[in-house]
Amino acid sequence: MIRKNKSNNRSNLALLAFLVLPSLLVAQDFDAVQITTTQVQDNIYMLQGSGGNIGVSIGADGTLIIDDQFAPLTAKITAAIAELTDKPVTFVFNSHFHYDHTDSNENFGRAGAYIVAQDNSRKRMETTQVLANGRVQEAYDEVGLPKITFFDAMRFYFNGEPVDVVNTGNGHTDGDAQIYFREANVIHTGDMFVRYGLPFIDQNNGGNLDGMIDALMNLASLIDDDTIIIPGHGQLSTRNDLLDYRAMLVVVRGNLVRAKVQGLSVAEMLATEPATGYAPANAGTADWLTRAYNEYR
Numbered sequence: 001m002i003r004k005n006k007s008n009n010r011s012n013l014a015l016l017a018f019l020v021l022p023s024l025l026v027a028q029d030f031d032a033v034q035i036t037t038t039q040v041q042d043n044i045y046m047l048q049g050s051g052g053n054i055g056v057s058i059g060a061d062g063t064l065i066i067d068d069q070f071a072p073l074t075a076k077i078t079a080a081i082a083e084l085t086d087k088p089v090t091f092v093f094n095s096h097f098h099y100d101h102t103d104s105n106e107n108f109g110r111a112g113a114y115i116v117a118q119d120n121s122r123k124r125m126e127t128t129q130v131l132a133n134g135r136v137q138e139a140y141d142e143v144g145l146p147k148i149t150f151f152d153a154m155r156f157y158f159n160g161e162p163v164d165v166v167n168t169g170n171g172h173t174d175g176d177a178q179i180y181f182r183e184a185n186v187i188h189t190g191d192m193f194v195r196y197g198l199p200f201i202d203q204n205n206g207g208n209l210d211g212m213i214d215a216l217m218n219l220a221s222l223i224d225d226d227t228i229i230i231p232g233h234g235q236l237s238t239r240n241d242l243l244d245y246r247a248m249l250v251v252v253r254g255n256l257v258r259a260k261v262q263g264l265s266v267a268e269m270l271a272t273e274p275a276t277g278y279a280p281a282n283a284g285t286a287d288w289l290t291r292a293y294n295e296y297r
């Protein structure tokens with residue numbers, strides 16, 4: 001019963017959020033969600049269902065996953081992993097604290113996995129947060145909180161390769177982690193890089209547009225043209241895709257800063273259509289631009 005109520009509550013809130021997180025539209029009926037598995041490289045896979053993309057590393061040491069989507073999907077995620085390996089999930093990395101990436105934490109924690117995250121993300125998960133889109137995310141029980149945290153970077157040696165866990169700066173939130181499998185040359189970027197147009201930036205929780213633009217350059221300098229990118233949401237991508245996306249943000253920021261220097265009100269700024277060519281002129285885009293505009297004083 002508790003789960004059912006929680007789900008209903010989520011669905012209503014998802015309606016509020018969908019303007020900036022279009023992927024949540026499909027999150028409303030978890031029974032209908034199917035998990036698809038894509039082999040990315042060697043022993044690295046991507047699972048897609050509803051919520052953030054899940055990265056999976058299988059091998060002799062065990063199973064490591066990056067992000068875990070929604071709690072009602074845990075069993076389906078576990079079943080998809082069982083098709084790849086008989087080893088249980090040893091580590092769950094959270095790319096950041098948002099519920100569409102972490103809501104299975106309590107289930108995986110209960111099953112014995114160690115959860116790993118940037119320290120600020122753990123702190124966010126300890127208490128209730130209000131996201132910049134108005135969505136309320138409740139605190140997780142202790143079992144769903146990261147047991148292992150880092151600040152700037154750390155390295156795991158797992159399944160035969162170094163796995164770097166890196167914070168490239170405040171951007172999407174103030175607790176983002178990118179996970180880079182060095183031998184396979186695959187990186188999971190979390191929501192610092194997504195494929196649905198203007199990225200959600202959680203200004204309520206330490207995210208900001210300037211930081212995201214800087215973090216993306218830091219990210220680009222970690223990887224090379226052969227790197228396969230698992231984005232927070234959307235299809236597998238390349239470093240060039242990431243640089244194109246960053247270029248979009250630079251153009252939009254330039255338009256916002258120009259409007260700010262001219263002293264335009266929010267309504268006047270919106271009338272200049274700062275995101276034209278990149279995002280549809282709708283309420284979601286207007287909200288995004290308004291929040292970003294308010295970052296500049």
Ligand SMILES: [Zn+2]
Pocket residue numbers: 096098172191200
């Ligand atoms: Zn997010």
